[in-house]
Amino acid sequence: MLGKLHRHPLFVASALLVPWLTLAAPALLRLSGAPPSWAVLWLLPWAISDGPVSGALAGLGLGLLLDALTLDGATQIPALVLLGWWWGRLGRKGPPLERSFSLGLLALIGTFLLGLTLILQRLGLPPQLPLAGSLRTLLTQTLLTGLLAPMICSLLLLLWRQQNAPSRG
Amino acid sequence: MPFGRLPRVPSLQRVIQAWPWWLLLLALVGVRLSKGAMLTDAYALLSRPFWPGTAQREWLQSAQQLDQRSRLAHLEQDNQRLRTLLGLQRANPQEVTATVISREPEGWWKQLVLGAGELQGIRLGDAVVGPGGLVGRVASVTPTTARVALLTDSSSRIGVWVGRTQSMGLLTGVNGSRPELRFLVKDPQVRPGDVVVTSPASTLVPPGMSVGVIQSVDDKAVPAPTAMVQLSAPVEAIDWVQVLVQPRQAAP
Numbered sequence: 514m515l516g517k518l519h520r521h522p523l524f525v526a527s528a529l530l531v532p533w534l535t536l537a538a539p540a541l542l543r544l545s546g547a548p549p550s551w552a553v554l555w556l557l558p559w560a561i562s563d564g565p566v567s568g569a570l571a572g573l574g575l576g577l578l579l580d581a582l583t584l585d586g587a588t589q590i591p592a593l594v595l596l597g598w599w600w601g602r603l604g605r606k607g608p609p610l611e612r613s614f615s616l617g618l619l620a621l622i623g624t625f626l627l628g629l630t631l632i633l634q635r636l637g638l639p640p641q642l643p644l645a646g647s648l649r650t651l652l653t654q655t656l657l658t659g660l661l662a663p664m665i666c667s668l669l670l671l672l673w674r675q676q677n678a679p680s681r682g
Numbered sequence: 683m684p685f686g687r688l689p690r691v692p693s694l695q696r697v698i699q700a701w702p703w704w705l706l707l708l709a710l711v712g713v714r715l716s717k718g719a720m721l722t723d724a725y726a727l728l729s730r731p732f733w734p735g736t737a738q739r740e741w742l743q744s745a746q747q748l749d750q751r752s753r754l755a756h757l758e759q760d761n762q763r764l765r766t767l768l769g770l771q772r773a774n775p776q777e778v779t780a781t782v783i784s785r786e787p788e789g790w791w792k793q794l795v796l797g798a799g800e801l802q803g804i805r806l807g808d809a810v811v812g813p814g815g816l817v818g819r820v821a822s823v824t825p826t827t828a829r830v831a832l833l834t835d836s837s838s839r840i841g842v843w844v845g846r847t848q849s850m851g852l853l854t855g856v857n858g859s860r861p862e863l864r865f866l867v868k869d870p871q872v873r874p875g876d877v878v879v880t881s882p883a884s885t886l887v888p889p890g891m892s893v894g895v896i897q898s899v900d901d902k903a904v905p906a907p908t909a910m911v912q913l914s915a916p917v918e919a920i921d922w923v924q925v926l927v928q929p930r931q932a933a934p
Contacts, residue, residue, distance in 0.1 A: 519703075532718075536725050536784040536795065546788025546859075546918065570703075577710040581718035583791040584821050584831050631790050635836060635857075646834075646858025650790055 518563040518673050528571065531555050532578045542661070547653040549661050550624045552579060552589065556597055557620055557662065558669035561610055562676075565601030572597030587634040592627040609674075613663035616670070620662030624655045719824040726783055726797050726827050733781045733797060734921035742813050742922050743779075757890050761882070778802050778925045780828070787917045792835035792855065794818070796828045796923065804828045807886065809926045814914035815892030816840075816880060817923055828925065832917060833861050833893070841881035842893055847871045850881060853893065853911060860897065863909040870907055872896055878911055888926060 518524050534551045542549060552575045560568025576590030600619065604610060610619070628651035635647065713721055780798035787794075798804055800823050808820045810830045818838060821831040831837050838855035842863060849870035851863045863878065873896070880891045894913040901907050 532721060533725065536722070537729070538784060538786060538789075543788075548786065548789055574707070574710050577714040578718075578721065581714045581716070581721060584793050584829065584835060584837060586837055587790070628790070646856050647790075650788065650857070654789070 517676055518559065519567050521676065524673065524676070528555060528559075528575060528578075531575055532582055535579065535582060542657075544653045544657040545649070547650050547657065549658040550620075550627060550654055552576075552593055553596070553620050553623045553627060553658055554662060554665045555669070556593060557600055557616065557623065558666045558673055560597045560600035561604035561670060562673035563601065564605055565598045568597030568599075568601030568604075569594045570597070587631045589627060589631070592630040596623045596626065611667075611670070613667055616666040617659050617663045620666060621655055621659030624658040625651065628654060717822045717824070717829070722795060722827040722829075723799075723824050726795075729783055730797070733783060739779060739781075739922045742924075745813050746924075761890055776803070776927045778804060778927050780804075780923055780925055782921055782923060783827070785917070787832065787834070788859065790857075792818075792832040792838075792857065793821070794830040794832065794917070794923070796830060796925070797826070798925065799823045799826045799828045801825050802925075803927045804925050805927065808928060809887040809891075810923050811891065811926065812915040812917070812920040812923045814916065815894065816887060817913075817915050817917060817920070819887065820925065830923075831855075833913060834859060834917075840887055840893075841884050842878050843881045843890075844870065844872050844876050844878055844896070846876050851909075853878070860910045860912055861894075863896065863911050865906045865908065868906055872899055872907075872909060874898055 531551045535548070538548050556568065556572055556575060559571050563571075572593035572595070573590060576588065576593040579593075580588050580590060600623070603619070610616065628647075632644070632647045632651065713719070778798055780796040780802070782794050783797045784795035786792065794810075794817070796804075796810075804820055804823055806820055806823060808828075810817045810820060816833065818830045818832040818835070819840075820828050821837070822829045833840070833853060833855055834857070835855040836857045838853075838861065840853050842851055842853045843849075844851070847870055849865060849867060849872060851865040851870070853861050853863050856862045865872075876896045878893045878896060880887045880889055880893060882889045892914050894911040896909045897912045899907060899909045
């Protein structure tokens with residue numbers, strides 16, 4: 514259930530890039546003002562390479578960090594934990610996930626689900642908010658993350674798979 | 683997809699052996715509970731060489747001085763009369779100039795992170811202004827940073843005033859690029875182009891401060907008309923802001 518990635522401090526520390534990029538929010542990598550979901554772009558290759566337990570724990574860690582950096586009102590922890598577990602299962606079962614299209618599609622679905630949980634949490638808060646603004650953010654972030662995933666996730670997956678190769682037998 | 687068997691419960695020995703990971707988890711929970719205190723402070727420290735220069739800061743200050751000179755007499759007179767009528771205490775906020783070190787005007791959270799915090803006297807709820815008018819209020823602070831909830835964030839609610847028709851309303855963030863103004867009366871008689879300022883009776887933000895201009899009005903909204911407001915402060919382009927630090931009451 515656990516791979517070898519989490520034994521490398523440098524790879525674990527690479528998770529700090531997620532809050533760093535979230536705060537820096539490079540203007541070149543924004544679509545209509547909305548940034549990509551850096552958490553999804555890091556968590557997807559990590560979970561595929563290191564398994565469901567490591568993926569879920571990484572999702573928990575990232576969720577705690579990102580919740581600390583944002584205003585109160587909604588949490589990303591449940592969605593990231595479930596996505597980490599799901600992607601970890603996908604990485605362990607069936608043929609290895611390598612194709613850019615597959616990674617892009619998984620990132621697209623993951624970002625959409627993550628955004629959907631944020632919208633659902635806010636629907637319960639008074640007063641009832643118009644959905645137009647949230648849907649716009651949801652669609653732009655999903656699209657941008659899906660477009661970046663084949664490039665970023667492929668590279669990270671290649672790097673981390675090499676570390677985990679012996680364990681796959 | 684079948685999820686198969688659940689993982690077995692690890693033995694006590696394995697749980698103890700994983701103590702570095704428990705420490706890491708504890709540290710992450712600490713960061714979460716402190717709303718990113720060490721994390722944003724570290725970001726502020728490391729990104730300091732890349733902070734915006736002083737050009738816009740000087741421009742901001744001279745523009746604000748010009749604006750203040752032209753409106754001071756009128757606002758002071760109006761402010762004094764209204765606050766006397768309402769029996770409110772006069773507040774004289776001090777200004778702390780701060781640089782914007784992170785911004786998210788169009789993401790899930792409409793927020794700014796400022797490179798000044800508790801050490802500079804900034805506290806929760808302080809109003810933040812940029813060139814053009816009010817930007818938002820401080821939602822959390824660390825020793826060297828402050829997080830600002832923009833007027834467009836869903837957590838933002840402030841009382842505002844349309845001077846032409848003398849109608850009061852509640853400016854509410856709806857997570858879009860523009861906040862929504864919810865009027866308290868059935869027929870506020872406002873129209874696109876009307877200027878919106880903070881409520882003269884406001885105790886949360888300084889009264890009479892520019893907020894924006896009404897862009898469109900929905901007369902059919904229930905229970906009262908609503909309007910979309912174009913904010914006068916361009917959040918996407920602001921590098922420097924001023925935090926209006928309210929004077930703290932001395933302990934009895």
